[in-house]
Structure formats: structure tokens, C-alpha cells
Amino acid sequence: MTLSEELAWRGFVNQTTFPSPKALDGKPLTFYWGVDPSADSMTIGNLAAAMMVRHFIQHGHHAVLLVGGATGLIGDPDGKSEERELKPLDEIARNKAAITEQYRRIFAGQPFAVVDNYDWFKGLGYLEFLRTVGKHVPMRQMLGREFVQTRLSEEGAGISYAEFSYVLIQAYDFLHLFRDKAVTLQVCGADQWGNSIAGVELIRRMEEAEAHVWSAPLVVNKTTGKKFGKTEAGAVWLDEQKTSVYQFYQFWLNVDDESVVDFLKLYTLLDKAAIEQTLDTFHHDRGARLAQQVLAYEVTKLVHGTSKADAVRHATSVLFGKTEAGSLNNADATVLKAELPVVHAAAHDSLPALLVKAGLASSNTEANRFIADGAVVVNGHKVTAADSAVLQPGDNLIKRGKNSFAVIER
RNA sequence: GCAGGGAUGGUGGAGCGGUCAAACACGGCAGACUGUAAAUCUGUUGGCUUAUGCCUACGGGGGUUCGAAUCCCUCUCCCUGCACCA
DSSP states (O other): OOHHHHHHHHTOOOOBSSSSGGGGGSSOOEEEEEEOOSSSSOBHHHHHHHHHHHHHHHTTOEEEEEEOTTHHHHOOOTTOSSOOOOOOHHHHHHHHHHHHHHHHHHTTTSOEEEEETHHHHTTOOHHHHHHHTGGGSOHHHHHHSHHHHHHHSTTSOOOOHHHHTHHHHHHHHHHHHHHHHOOOEEEEEGGGHHHHHHHHHHHHHHHOOOOEEEEEOOOBOTTTOOBTTEETTEEOBSSTTTSOHHHHHHHHHTOOHHHHHHHHHHHOOOOHHHHHHHHHHHHHOGGGOHHHHHHHHHHHHHHHOHHHHHHHHHHHHHHTTOSSOSSOOHHHHHHHHHHSOEEEOOTTOOHHHHHHHTTSOSSHHHHHHHHHHTOEEETTEEOOSSOGGGOOSSEEEEEETTTEEEEEEO
């Protein structure tokens, strides 16, 4: 499969400046993709674009990965309804390091270069910037952008000169990389289209040369229609300190049937044959949720590594009873204890009190109600009386409802 | 500043002297059915080792009363008019 076919099949096609996607199938290009260090980790929203970048690399194109040390200092106003707080410098420095680290992990084994746009902005003076770049940017275009219009309108929140100018920095990045590394293509998410295209424009005016943009659609949950990547608890992060491996795995496992088809293509590196075979089996027995399991395992493996993916997969099967034995073996206990609330039971603790301690019930009354409802399962056995005698020495896996768990040590 | 209306549990919103831990709806949680899903049905939804009982709660404080979410005074905040300002 050629790259353009691959991207089309996987659903990575949105808008592009290329007259035909086939332009990607010719000789290798050098392209760049960037992430601003507005947080200390990427989210699964960024991951979609990263996956696309991997396909570019696999088809022989040369990747330049940018961390936005300079752009992060200002903050991208696009799509935001209000001015954002500036981030402290030390926070940006930390975030930059974290994101660079994630680049190295996600693209492990692939050829790529990492750059920081702060490196070329730090020595650039304001007057120099205005004379060389500012002179070539038409105001009409900058003012015409939709979010600028919204922000400046009667009800809008207004916009500062700094955020308004953000696009110039990103445009200059492209120009700089074009000159310095012969970058002729920027890939980005659909939300970055406006910023990216400004660079194409700048290169055309200043270098009289052609450069291009390839944007991927934003991933949307088809069932809810919402922008993807957020849960009730917040964003799904790639950093396991922010979203634990278990939560990460669970997130993918719970993807609905309609979305899982898209996500297998977007978020795994499995080839067409493998995905089609998986989906074929899946459609015969949706209840088995093979597609979700493959998705969850593959994505977790990619982001967190094989051993963690294996561990969390096995722990999940213990928790949800797919693996025999309600009681824990040592390996599972280690994984689960890192993930679940762990409570130490004293001799006089009653079962309801332990449920409260473990955060599985908010009061003794509620705990008793759960037991009466048959919602409490200890080591795979339903509990019928508020009696702590069901606990065995060592680790006990306790389950309340369908997916609230804790480990009780005795 | 004057006049009028309002503030109730996670949310909306009834209640207007005892029968109020507070209708009803939504949301939450649990059970059944399922696929750790959706839909549906059932239960539950202030706390207390479980009680025809006690405690805490209807914006804050004070009062009337045997008894107050309900009546009175006062404070705080919100809304609606009018005035002031322009």
C-alpha cells in the first residue's frame, strides 16, 4: 500500500494543500509535526497525529519533531474562547523535557530529529522579526480568521496582541525549518490548519517556494459527537503518572462498537489484513469484544511497553473474572495493589467499616445497603452478611458493583 | 436609595405551623438482563452496627409557639421595577 492509500484507508485525511494525495507517494520528503508544551504530557488527541507521523516515517519520509518552546510561551489562541494565562517559564521547561521524552518513547526505533523552536527564537530581536517576517504578513488575512472575528466581536472575550501574533511564530517555524532542514511539509491536526497554512504562505512570499500542509481530522466520538480524549475525570494522558496504565487500558477497552472500528485503524500499527480479520471475528460476536481487547492491548503496548500491557491485561481478566480463581496470585496482587485502594484490616474491623475505609462506600449505612443488595463480592464470592469472617489471611480482592475494587490485607 | 419578589437536598422544583429527612423530575449508586456497552425493568439515594429510635439539615443570626422549611425581626446574597447618576 502506498502512503496516500494507507492514510485514506486509516482515516487520516482531512485537508491538504497538495493537489493530489499521491504527492506523498513519490520521493521522500522532510516534514515536521509539533506539539506545544502546554502540559507535561501529550494526550491521546496528540497520539492520533503521532500515529499518522509514524506512517509517514514508515513510508520513507524524514521526520522532524518539534517541541514548541517558543510557541508555548505565548499559547495558541485558536479555538479558545478566552485569553489564556501565560505559563511560568520553569513549567514550560519541564513540559518540554517531558514531551521530548514521550517522542522518544512513541517513536522508539524510528529515525527522527527533535527540534525546539525556542532555539531559533531566543536570538531573534523584535525589530528584526517585524522587518523580515512581519512585513510579509497581510493583516487582512490575520484578522479574517474565524476565531479572531469571534474574539473581537461584541460578545467575544477580546484577544491580546500576544495571542493574536501566535500564528506568526508558527509560520516562522515552518520558514526556518524550510531553510535550515529543507522541510517542505507540515503535518498537523485539523485544528492547526490555519496556523500551518500561514507558514506555507510565508514560504511562498519570502522564498518563492512551494511548501505543503497535510492535516488529519480531529478524532470525534461518533456516539456522543464529542471531541475525543476526554473522560469525566479529564483528559486521557500518555503519562502514566497522570493516567495510570490500568485506566489507560480500561479507557480503550470501553470504547463503543462503532468507534472501535475507526480507532483500530487510527491508533494501532496493525496492517490492513490483521485489522480486517479482527473486525470480521468481532462482527460475528460483538459480545466477546475482541476488537476492543485488541485495541486496548495494542495501544497500551505502544505507549507503555509490552510488559506493562501484558500485566494490565492479565490483571483486568482477574478483576472481571475471565481468568479462573477469585483470589489473587502474587503477580496480580503486585499490579493491582499499585492500582487499587489497599486497606489493612485490623482484627476488630467489620466488613462495612472496611468498605468505607477502602472508599467503596461513603458510610456504614451505605456499606450495609450494598451488602444487602448483593453488590459486594469478596474473592469471587458474593457476600450475604456483614461479617468480616469471609476474609482470608493475605490479600483479598473485594469488589463492589461492577467495577469498583479494592484490596484488603489481613 | 425606594418598592416588590426570591434563597429548599447533587440539580431543577413542590411544600407555606404538626402527618417533613421534605412531593415530583433529572442525576448518582446498586440489582436483574447484557458485552466492564446501550436500552429497559426493580430497588435505593443526609448520618448513626439498623433503630415504631437518635442526630444534623430547607441562606446566616435571633424570636413567637407545646411544636417552625413554613409566622415575626434582622443580616447577607440574587432577581424585577422605579428613582438617582449620565
